[in-house]
Amino acid sequence: MLRPFLIATALSVVVLVSGSAAASAASCSAPKYPGSGYFTSRKVTKVSCSTGKKVTLAHYKCRVKHGKTGRCSSKVLGYSCSEKRRSIETEIDATVTCKNGSKKVVYSYQQDT
Amino acid sequence: MPDDDSLMSRFDQQGLRRFRARDGIIAVLICSLALILFEGPSIRRQGEQMNSGPGKTLVLAVGKPAGWLGDKLPLAAASHDATAWLSPDDKLDAADSFANVAVTNTGVPPVTPDAFDPADLKQPPARKEPLKTLLVTGDSLSQPLDSELARLLSPKGVKVIRDPHLGSGISKSFLVDWGQLSADQVRKHKPDAIVVMIGANEGYPLEVGKKQIKCCGADWAAAYANRARRMLATYRQGGLARIYWITVPLTRDPKRAAIANVVDASIFVAAQPWRRQVRVIDSRPIFTPDGYRAAMKIDGKETIVRASDGIHLNEPGSKVLAENVMGRINGDFTLP
Numbered sequence: 465m466l467r468p469f470l471i472a473t474a475l476s477v478v479v480l481v482s483g484s485a486a487a488s489a490a491s492c493s494a495p496k497y498p499g500s501g502y503f504t505s506r507k508v509t510k511v512s513c514s515t516g517k518k519v520t521l522a523h524y525k526c527r528v529k530h531g532k533t534g535r536c537s538s539k540v541l542g543y544s545c546s547e548k549r550r551s552i553e554t555e556i557d558a559t560v561t562c563k564n565g566s567k568k569v570v571y572s573y574q575q576d577t
Numbered sequence: 578m579p580d581d582d583s584l585m586s587r588f589d590q591q592g593l594r595r596f597r598a599r600d601g602i603i604a605v606l607i608c609s610l611a612l613i614l615f616e617g618p619s620i621r622r623q624g625e626q627m628n629s630g631p632g633k634t635l636v637l638a639v640g641k642p643a644g645w646l647g648d649k650l651p652l653a654a655a656s657h658d659a660t661a662w663l664s665p666d667d668k669l670d671a672a673d674s675f676a677n678v679a680v681t682n683t684g685v686p687p688v689t690p691d692a693f694d695p696a697d698l699k700q701p702p703a704r705k706e707p708l709k710t711l712l713v714t715g716d717s718l719s720q721p722l723d724s725e726l727a728r729l730l731s732p733k734g735v736k737v738i739r740d741p742h743l744g745s746g747i748s749k750s751f752l753v754d755w756g757q758l759s760a761d762q763v764r765k766h767k768p769d770a771i772v773v774m775i776g777a778n779e780g781y782p783l784e785v786g787k788k789q790i791k792c793c794g795a796d797w798a799a800a801y802a803n804r805a806r807r808m809l810a811t812y813r814q815g816g817l818a819r820i821y822w823i824t825v826p827l828t829r830d831p832k833r834a835a836i837a838n839v840v841d842a843s844i845f846v847a848a849q850p851w852r853r854q855v856r857v858i859d860s861r862p863i864f865t866p867d868g869y870r871a872a873m874k875i876d877g878k879e880t881i882v883r884a885s886d887g888i889h890l891n892e893p894g895s896k897v898l899a900e901n902v903m904g905r906i907n908g909d910f911t912l913p
Contacts, residue, residue, distance in 0.1 A: 500886050502717065502744040504752060550751065552780045552792070554833050557744070557752060572752070574744035574778060576886065 489570070492516050498524055499532070501555070501575040509568040519543050519562050519569045532577050543569065553577070613639075615656040617647030686850070691816060694852040703853075708910035712768035714740040715775035718825065721892055722774060725899035734913035738766050746778035747804050748792070756804065759811045769819070770910065771812045772902055776825035776844075777888050780836040793839040801840065805847035813854045819909045821902055822848065823858045827865035829887025834869070856905050863901060864894065873897075 492513035494503035498521070508516035523545050526536035533556060536545060543562035550557045559572040588594040613620070621644030624636035647653035671677065695702050711730060713723035723739035730737050740762060745753045755775075762768075780792045783800040790797045805822075812820045822844055825837040841861070848855040864873065864882060871883045875893060882894030890898060 504744040550781070554780055554830070554836065555778060557749065574752075576888075 495520060497573065499528060499575065501573060504572045504574055506571040511567045511569065516569045520571045523560055523562060532575060613643040613646060614650060614652045616653065617643030618653050620644065691851050691853045692849060702908065705909065705911045707913055708735050708769050708906065710736045710738065710766060710768045711770045711772065712738045712740060712762060712766055713772045714762060715773050716745050716777050717741060717743045718774040718777050718889060722895045722898055725895045726772065726902065729899060729903055738768065744778055746781065747775060747801060748779045748781040748783055756807050759808045763811055763814060770821065770906060771818060772821045774823040776837060776840040779840050793836055798839050798843045802843035802847040805844055809847060809851060809855055813851055816854055818854065820855045821858055821905055822855060824860050826860040827869045829869045833888065858902060858905060860898060863897065
């Protein structure tokens with residue numbers, strides 16, 4: 465009698481936890497930076513860390529097509545990205561926000577120039 | 578042709594001669610006597626200040642008795658007083674004396690005993706305490722130094738906490754505020770010793786009050802040093818901990834090198850008040866004594882010590898640095 469109730473409760477908890485995780489931003493480990501610099505943070509909303517990593521790396525590739533200080537103006541993997549930069553002569557620090565509907569990937573990076 | 582061609586007789590012929598040579602000699606003797614009576618001590622003093630030799634002997638032969646005479650008679654003192662107005666002494670204000678004015682009233686905080694490393698005073702070091710917890714932190718420069726130190730110390734029972742913050746900088750509070758971070762690190766870990774290596778990503782304008790100071794003049798250096806000093810104040814935990822702050826070795830890129838120069842200079846200034854607890858380990862004489870170089874001799878073999886970016890140390894370079902740091906740690910702590 466008790467077992468179905470316990471299973472149902474456990475399932476509800478799993479659904480609730482995963483649901484809330486998907487709805488709020490989750491922090492993911494930053495992947496290795498392909499160039500000279502670092503990814504300094506990465507957060508995803510309603511997508512997995514793995515998808516977030518793909519979007520991050522695709523945006524990096526798009527960005528550096530135009531050189532180390534280049535910008536990406538096209539969509540990457542269906543995401544539209546905007547970038548806020550602070551830069552000095554030797555490096556760029558930026559936060560990139562990529563959105564696809566309610567899905568969101570936000571990452572920051574430091575690029576040596 | 579006459580024997581004497583000086584024609585001095587022309588004065589006698591005209592009846593114009595008024596003094597004889599003997600008068601001249603008498604005048605010189607009178608002047609010498611006056612000199613001895615009024616300036617005897619000066620002749621003696623002059624002789625005493627001369628280098629050894631016949632000149633000094635001769636002057637002292639006259640100066641000593643003349644000085645003795647001057648000491649006995651009031652004439653030398655009277656002459657000194659009478660001509661004092663010609664070279665008056667600088668007027669010193671009693672109100673400025675050390676006795677009347679606090680020597681610390683200089684506009685900067687007073688120097689304390691913590692500003693002196695016992696080694697500089699040739700005094701024995703403080704009693705060594707066992708090293709239990711070591712924090713290794715900073716930006717990417719602290720890697721792989723942190724692994725090297727952990728490799729050397731962990732087997733000896735030291736808890737080595739590695740806390741690098743890649744891409745961060747003391748001038749980049751928008752990424753991480755090292756004032757907050759250092760306080761958090763101390764609260765969490767209470768380290769006995771802290772190794773800090775940071776400075777690869779500096780050069781951002783610093784906010785001081787409502788002003789933004791651009792890198793890299795003296796005002797930026799001062800603001801940077803104040804931030805570093807704040808961190809040191811936190812890390813030293815009231816003098817209980819020791820800090821090993823490693824300077825940035827010269828970088829290949831001249832633009833980065835210019836920033837690193839200012840960063841390193843700031844660290845030396847920041848550490849001044851607490852040299853008893855803060856050891857600034859200068860990496861430049863080790864890695865870049867005569868400008869940037871990618872390789873150096875290790876055990877007689879030319880070895881690449883820098884990463885390909887011309888900024889970081891690679892593994893062999895970090896090993897060299899870790900050994901250097903260990904030397905300083907061994908001077909302050911016993912190992913379990």
